[in-house]
Amino acid sequence: MSRRSLLRAFGAGAAGATLAGCGVPAAFVEPGDRAGHDSSATDHTLHFANWPLYIDTDDDNESKRPTLDAFSKRTGISVTYTEEINDNDEFFGKISPALMNHQQTGRDLIVISDWMAARFVRLGWVQEMDRAKQPNVAKYLDPLLRSPAFDEGRRHSVPWQSGITGIAYNRKKLGREIRSTGDLWADDLRGRVTLLSGLDESFALLMQGNGVDITRWTADDFHTMCEQVEKRVRSKHIRRFTGNDYIKDLATGDVLACQAYSGDVIQLQADNPDIEFVVPEEGAELWAESLMIPNLARHKRNAERLVDHYYEPEVAAELAAWVNYVCPVPAARDVLASAKDGETAALAEDPLIFPDDAMRERLAIARDITSEERMDFAKKWNGIVGL
Numbered sequence: 001m002s003r004r005s006l007l008r009a010f011g012a013g014a015a016g017a018t019l020a021g022c023g024v025p026a027a028f029v030e031p032g033d034r035a036g037h038d039s040s041a042t043d044h045t046l047h048f049a050n051w052p053l054y055i056d057t058d059d060d061n062e063s064k065r066p067t068l069d070a071f072s073k074r075t076g077i078s079v080t081y082t083e084e085i086n087d088n089d090e091f092f093g094k095i096s097p098a099l100m101n102h103q104q105t106g107r108d109l110i111v112i113s114d115w116m117a118a119r120f121v122r123l124g125w126v127q128e129m130d131r132a133k134q135p136n137v138a139k140y141l142d143p144l145l146r147s148p149a150f151d152e153g154r155r156h157s158v159p160w161q162s163g164i165t166g167i168a169y170n171r172k173k174l175g176r177e178i179r180s181t182g183d184l185w186a187d188d189l190r191g192r193v194t195l196l197s198g199l200d201e202s203f204a205l206l207m208q209g210n211g212v213d214i215t216r217w218t219a220d221d222f223h224t225m226c227e228q229v230e231k232r233v234r235s236k237h238i239r240r241f242t243g244n245d246y247i248k249d250l251a252t253g254d255v256l257a258c259q260a261y262s263g264d265v266i267q268l269q270a271d272n273p274d275i276e277f278v279v280p281e282e283g284a285e286l287w288a289e290s291l292m293i294p295n296l297a298r299h300k301r302n303a304e305r306l307v308d309h310y311y312e313p314e315v316a317a318e319l320a321a322w323v324n325y326v327c328p329v330p331a332a333r334d335v336l337a338s339a340k341d342g343e344t345a346a347l348a349e350d351p352l353i354f355p356d357d358a359m360r361e362r363l364a365i366a367r368d369i370t371s372e373e374r375m376d377f378a379k380k381w382n383g384i385v386g387l
Contacts, residue, residue, distance in 0.1 A: 027100035029124035029295055036104065036296035044077045046302040048109045049091075051289070052083040054161070056322035067318050071309045077302050088116040095294065099125040104296045109303040111160045113289050115200040118150030118368040121157070126292045128155045129304050136311035140329045144360060145288055149215065150368045158307050159288035161263075161325035164277075164352070164363065165196075165205050166284040168246075168260035172274035173253055181209030181280045184257055190237045192256040194249060195229070197241035199381040204285035204366035205259060211282060214366040222377060230384050241385045250275060262352040263325040277352060279359050286363040288328065320353055327353055 048068075058064035068079055085091045091112065095105045100123075112120070120126045131138050137158055151157050169178045178184070184193050196202045203225060204214045210228075212221045232238045239255060247264055249255035251272060265277040293303050309315055316329035317336045321344055327333070337348035351359050369377055 027096075027123055029099070029102065031124065033102060034124060034127050034295040035300070036298060038298065038300045040299045040301035043299065044075070044302070045080065046077055046109065046299045046306060047080045047082070047107045048303075048306065049082050049084050049107045050111045050160075051085045054083075054111070054323060055081070056319055067310070067315050070315070071306055074309075075302075075305060077305065079306065085111065088113050092116060092119070096125075099123070099295055102296070104298065105294045107294055108297040108299040109306060110292055110294060111289050112292065113200075114148060114150065114157070114287055114365075115368055117157050117290050117292060118148075119371070120292060121151050122371065125295055126156045127295060127297065127300060129158065129293060129307065131155075133301070133304055134158075134308040134311070136308045140311050140313060140316070140331050142328045142330055144286060144363060145328055145365070148288075148365045148368075157290040157292050158311075159290050159328040160310070161319075161323055162286060162288040162328050163325050164262040164279060164284050164286055164355070165201060166260065166262065167205075167257060167278045167280060168250055168265045168268070169257035169276055169278070170250065170253060170272075170274050171276050174256045178257055178276075178278050179281055181205060181282055185232065185237060189257055190235075191239050192254075193237060194239050194242045194246050194255050194258040196246070196259045197243060197385050197387060199378055200369065202259065203369075203381070204364075205280070207366075208283040208285070208364075209280065214283075214285065214364050217367055219373070222373075223380075226380055226384060233384060263323070266324045266350070266352050279355075279362050281362070283362040283364055285366050286326070287365065321347055324353060326355065330354065 055065050056067050058066060065081065068081060072078055091110075095107070095110075097103075098105045117126075141154065141158070142162070145154070145159050145162060147153055167178055167181065167184065171177065174189075195206075203222065206225045206229065207214055207217055207221050210221070210225065229238070239249075242249065242258070244264070246255065246258045246260060247268060250258055250260070251268060260277065262277055265275060268275045291307050293300055297303060310319065311329055313329055313331040313335050316327055317332035320327040320329075320332055321336060324347075333348045333354040337345055339345040347353055355363065
């Protein structure tokens with residue numbers, strides 16, 4: 001299951017864009033008003049909200065989560081783990097009334113996609129973590145993920161898992177390689193290409209295909225990209241825009257090439273080794289879904305300890321072996337490589353979990369769409385996509 005594919009940049013997201021309007025928004029929370037009374041020292045509990053299928057489970061008992069159970073055993077902290085996040089905008093709508101009214105959310109730790117995390121940071125709805133108490137994060141966090149534009153120095157967020165938006169294709173049926181985003185527009189792919197429907201999921205890779213540095217893209221870059229996509233929709237080169245259903249289209253051969261997420265392709269390759277994933281020559285977007293501590297969380301210190309637990313290379317390796325996303329802890333690679341089980345050890349050589357140096361050079365984190373840009377850009381994009 002892909003978390004990214006469930007997202008939509010408009011709808012409830014438009015309300016959030018308005019909320020975070022120009023200047024200091026009415027809902028902005030000042031730094032001095034974000035921390036609540038921390039009961040961690042006397043109340044050894046923690047409420048952790050995450051996406052479905054995003055943590056390791058025991059093969060014989062799915063209610064057991066080995067890495068989480070190990071944390072509780074080691075620290076004595078009992079974790080209430082809920083799989084309640086199915087959509088970033090939906091979750092925003094669920095907890096925003098409490099946050100904008102300076103009330104507790106009932107959650108100590110949440111995982112949201114970085115484009116939504118940017119909104120929380122702008123609004124002042126999440127607390128800074130004490131990195132001095134998180135030595136594993138400080139030591140092992142992937143340098144590529146350390147300082148996104150929305151959260152310099154990762155003071156408010158720590159990646160849970162990461163991934164790449166690139167191109168997937170069926171090499172056997174296409175009969176040739178795809179190496180660049182421009183290869184999607186070849187004549188023999190007319191009507192056999194899909195793009196992702198969500199604005200936040202789509203724009204970066206398409207801009208990179210134009211040679212744009214996505215860490216500092218401009219409005220002109222955005223409109224140029226939209227004009228190109230609109231032209232290809234009119235010519236019927238683009239078959240359709242998709243969510244997670246591109247997986248089925250690619251598996252059946254209805255689509256030969258598509259915009260895709262690295263984590264999904266690992267699962268597809270298990271059933272069909274002819275499916276390949278490409279980080280184009282011009283580059284691809286590196287993204288993350290990140291852990292954050294909401295304002296007034298009652299167990300901030302406990303939450304910080306859990307975050308640091310998952311940055312121990314051994315723990316990160318165990319999680320990576322189960323979820324198969326890009327691991328934000330490169331040191332976990334050596335742990336997996338030393339595994340006695342051959343299948344587990346092979347994961348260390350999978351570039352979609354541990355990108356090699358050549359691939360890493362082509363990855364970049366896109367500048368976020370600002371609150372001022374979002375309404376107009378989403379309206380433009382959704383008009384092309386048909387949302």
